[in-house]
Amino acid sequence: MSESPSRTRISERAENERVSEETAEDVCPECDGNLINDAEHGETVCKECGLVVEEDEIDPGPEWRAFDAGERDQKSRVGAPTTNMMHDKGLSTNIGWQNKDGYGNALSSRQREKMQRLRTWNERFRTRDSKERNLKQALGEIDRMASALGLPENVRETASVIYRRALEEDLLPGRSIEGVATASLYAAARQVGNPRSLDELDAVSRVDRMELTRTYRYIVRELELEVQPADPKSYVPRFTSELNLTEEVERRARELLDHARSEGMISGKSPVGLAAAAIYAASLLTNQKVTQSQVGDVADVSEVTIRNRYHELLDADTGVPA
8 A cells, every 4th residue: 555645745854854953963053063062061062163052961971980990880880890700791690698688687497498499590590501501610710710829800801701712612622621711811811911830820720731731822823812922020020029029129120131131031031930030130239138949939940040040140231250
């Protein structure tokens, strides 16, 4: 059934009026210039001639102010932000473990049994298939190791994203969940610039070192991750803090490593051993003596390694054999 001509004209006229109204809202009525919103003064102003088209506008935003992302998430009243560190990104409901009602009163024994059954079924519904159970176990393993190593949240988020990519690319068959999770955390720490040594990962991981290194190389190759060689200077702040050394030692150790890099001595050597030797040398140069054994315990390297790297750093810094 065809539409009547009069109805067609009415609809065309209404559409033209709507388009003209939308255009008029974005164009200055005086000079046809572009309009901009001045949120600070609550005004809509012409960018060309400065005409105030609207004033005293209503601000639909929140009444609070935030100066960074963390403060914005803390003040927001719409629930926790999504995160890659949870298998469902934090979007599902979680039933708390406290056996109390909304008023803080203890539940009866019958209600406690009911809540326990609800928790069990809720946990089952949150992981509907084997892929989600795999992801949940791996992300829990990443969080456990990151907590043991004192790694910040951005490293955990990056490791979770790397593991999710490995799962999507079907890289897990033939490899353990713990191995891929550990390799993801090791790669994420290096990518973010807060690296940990293989010895430190080996101490908290549930897989042996050979499996860790083999899985790490495989993940980096298949996902084409851009992982730069670890910078020895990235270990210096953590080691000096654990040894209770001053900022002067840290600064002097960084200078020794910079000079060694300019002399081409960094390549092919363990960054952890270089950082430990630089701290030991810097502590002697600043009269804040610390033993090789103490530095070795913190950095988890041998005293022989510290002595060898120590002599090489001083040779590069002074040009005279130490």
